Amino acid sequence: MSKDKIVIVGFGFSGLTILANFIEKAKHPLEITIFDKQSINGCGIAYGGDSKVHPLNVQADNMGIFESAPQDFYDWIHDNKALWESLYPDLKISKENYLPRKLYGLYLKNKLNTLLKKAKEKKHHIQFILEEVIEVTHEGNTLFVKSKEGKKSEADFLIIATSTPPTKNFSFETKELLESKNYIRNIWNPSLESQVEEGKPNHHTIIYGSGLTAVDALLSLKEANYKGKISVVSLTGLFPEVHSKINLSPIEIAPFNPSKDLLFLLKEYKTKWNFLKTKRADWRQLIDSLRPYTSYLWHGLNYDSKIQFLKRLLPLWNRHRHRMSYSSFEVISKLKPQIKKGRVSNVIKLSDQKFEVVIESPEKREAFLADVVINCSGPEYRLNERRDSLLSSLFEQKMITPDSLNMGIKIENLETLNSDKSGKIFALGSLLFGEKFETTSVPEIRSQAATIVKTILNDFQ
Template sequence: MSTSSGRLSVTIIGGGASGVLLAAHLLRNRDTDIRVTLIERRGEFGQGLAYSASQRDHKVNVPARGMSAFADDPEHFWRWLQQRGYPSSHGSWVFVPRRLYGAYLEHVLREAGKSNPGRLLVMSEEVMAVRESKNGIETLLANGTSVVSHSAVLAVGHETQPARSRGIAVRVGSERDTPLPADAEVMILGSGLSMVDAWLSLADANHRGPITVVSRNGLLPKGHRDVPPLSIDSADVPFGTSLPYFMRWFRDLVDETKKRGGDWRSVVDGLRPYNQRIWQSWSGHTKRQFLRHLRPWWNIHRHRLPPELHERLVAAVASGQVKLVAAEFVGVERAEGQVRAEIRRRGSSTREKLGVARVYDCGGVSVDVLSSSNPVIRDLVAHGRARADALRIGLDVNEHCAVIDHAGKVTEKLLVIGPLTRGRFFEIEAIPDIRVQAATLAARILSHA
C-alpha cells in the first residue's frame, strides 16, 4: 500500500481525455503542493475510446480552435499544431485526426509532469475498487496493492457496449474485424459517428460492395460550417418549460435566423453555454421525453462531421453504395456461409432478412451505467457506495461532482468527471465542456489544500 503524505493527494482513475485534463489543471498552479496519481489500465494516456483511432480519416468533430486543453488559453492546441508544422489553409478552423489529438493530450500530461517534478505519478494498472478509509480514499489495484489519497476521481469515460447477437455482429477494429472481399455486402447497425468510422475504415480498404446502414430513425450526422454562434441572451431562453414549448421556441429561432440569412448551426452553437442549465431546469418527465424522442435528432445537429467527411458520406449515399434504412434491427444468424440479418422497417410490421458478409455493430457507447463492465463502477454500485442517476445514464452526483450513495449521502472524497456525470449535466462529452468541468473541479480540490 502506498500511503498519502502530508501534502494534498488525488488519485485519478482513468487516463483518457477527462483524466488527463483534470491532472493538467491540478498541476497548473506550481504554488500548490499536491501529488496526483493517474491510473490507466491500458498504459496509454490521453487516448481513451475517442482518441485512440489510428486511421488518418478518423477525425475530431470539433475544429482545432475549440480543442485547447485550457478554456482560458483557447489557442493552446492551435499553437501546438503550428509548432509541428501542421498544414491548414483555413487557419484554426481545421479538423485533425483523432490520433493526433491523442498525442496532444499526451504532450499536455508530459509537460505538466515535467514542470512539476515529483508531483505526478502515472501507473499502468487496473483499478478494481475504491474504499473510504480514515485517511481518505483507498484505491485497490488488480495487482494486490493499493493507493491511499485524500480524494479520488472517477474519469473512466465512455464504455463500449458488447457487440449484439451472440457475437455474430463485429465491432470495428476488433480482432474479428478481418479483411473482407472488396465487393462483399456489409450491414452497419447505427447511423451516428461510430457508423462513420466503420464506413471510413471500409473506404480506406477500397471497399466497393454495397453498405446498408440500419438505424431506427435513419438519420445521418450533419456537417460543420464555419459560422459564428448566435448571441442569445439567457433571459430569452425558456428554461423549465415543457418539451413541446421549448421546441417551438427553438424552431422559431432557427426560422428567424434563416430569414436573416443565417444558419441553423449558429443557433445550435449559440445555445451551447446554456445546454447544461436547460437540462437541469427540465423535470424528470421532460428529460425522459427528450431521450426517447429527440436525442437522435439533437445528436445529428449537435455532434456534426467535418465538412469534407460529410461531403464524402453524402456522395456515397447519392451513388447508392451506402443505403440508409430506417428500421429496427431484430437479430442475426449464420446461414450458408453468410450472415442473415433480420430487420423491421419503420412503419411496417413485416420482418425481412438480408444476407450480407458481415454486420458491424456501431450502436455507440453504453449509456446504462447499471450494465457497466468496469469493475470499479460495478463494485461501487453493488456495495451501495454509488448509485445510478434517475435516468441510469451515469452515476448520481451533486452539483460539485461528488458521488451520491445508495442512501442519498454525498461522498465528498469520491468525485466523478466526464461522461459519467451526464445524468446531471448531459452535455459533458466533448472537450470544450470537459475542460471547463476539469478546471472547476480542480479549483474545488485545490481549495482544500
C-alpha cells in the same frame, strides 16, 4: 511532510486534463496515482486510434486541454510542424478545420511529456498503474482504491475519469459471434482499415447505427479501398447533418429561461428560430448558440420531460447537434452506402466469414447475408448495462448514487461537481450524462476538469 493524495481512474482526455490542471495550478507538491486498464498516454479510445482519416468533431481552435487556452491545439500545430508533417504532408490548416483525430493524439502525447517534466520540477509525485480499478473502500476521511491485480492506493480524493462508455450490447451477441474477426465492435484500435479487406464487388458489409461512429467506419472503408456493397441500418435511417461548407459566424441569442416543462422550452426554441430566420440565420447557428445553456436547461427539466425528450427527440437532436464535417460528407457521398430504416434484431454466424443479419421495421422483417458486420450502435449510458466493477462497488456501498434516469452518477453539488456527500469523490464526462446531458466533448470536459481541480485545491489550502 506527507503529500496530499489524489487518485485518478481513467487516463484518456478526461484524466489528462485533470492531471494537467493539478500540475499547473497546485501551489504545493501532490501525490497523484493514475489507473487505466488500457493505456497511459492520455489519448484513450477517442484519440488513441490508428486511423489517419477519422476527423475531430470540434474545430481546431477549440481543442486545447485547458479551459483558459482553447486555442492551444491550433497553436501547437503551427509550432510543432516537424512532429506531424511526415504523417500529413498535404494537410490544410485553419482554425475552422476538423483536423485528424490521430494528429490530436500526437498533441496529447506531446503535452503529457511536457506536463510530466513540469511535474518533476514542481516536485509532484506521479505514478501510472496499467490496471483496472474494481473496488473503493473508505476509513474515515481516507479512500482506498484497489485494482483487479491487487494494487492498493490511498487517496484523499478520487476522480473517476473513465469517460468513454462501452459500445451497446445486444442479446444476440453470443460468445461465438464476438470471437469472430469479421464481427467488429471497435473500429478505432486496431483501425478498421486494418481489420477489413478490399472486398470483391459481391462482398457485403452491414453497419448498424448511422451516427458519427458509422461515419468513421465509412471513412475507414473508403481508406481501405473497399469495393463491396455497404448497407447502413438504423432506427432513423438518416446520417448526421453536415457542418456548413463555409464558416458561420457565431450569433448571440437572449438566454433561454429554465423550465421544468419540455413543451415550454420547445415553444421558446421555436420563437427564437422564427426571429433568427428574419435575420437570414442558418439553423446550425441556433443549435450551436444553445451550447452554453444546454446543461442548465437539461438539469432544470422534470423527470417526465427528460424521459419524453430521450424517447422522442434525442435522435433528432443528435442528428443536428453532432454533425459530420463537409469533407466526411463528400467521401460518404462517393461511397453511396444503402441506408435501411429499422433495427437489427439478430445476427447469426453461418461460417467464419458469413453472417445472416435480421432487420425489422414496422412494415417488414428481412434477412440479409453479410461478410462483415460492424456494430456502430453508439455508447451505452444505462448503468445497469455497463458492467463496471468500480461503479458497482461504489453504488453497493452507497458512496455514490445513480442519477434519476440511471444513466450516470448523481451530482451532489452542481457548482463543485462532487458526486458524494463527503466531497471526496468526483466524476466527469459521460458519467454525468444524466445530470448535464451535453458532457462528452472536449470543451465541456475541460471545463468540468477545471472546476473539479479548483474545488479540491481549495480544500487542501
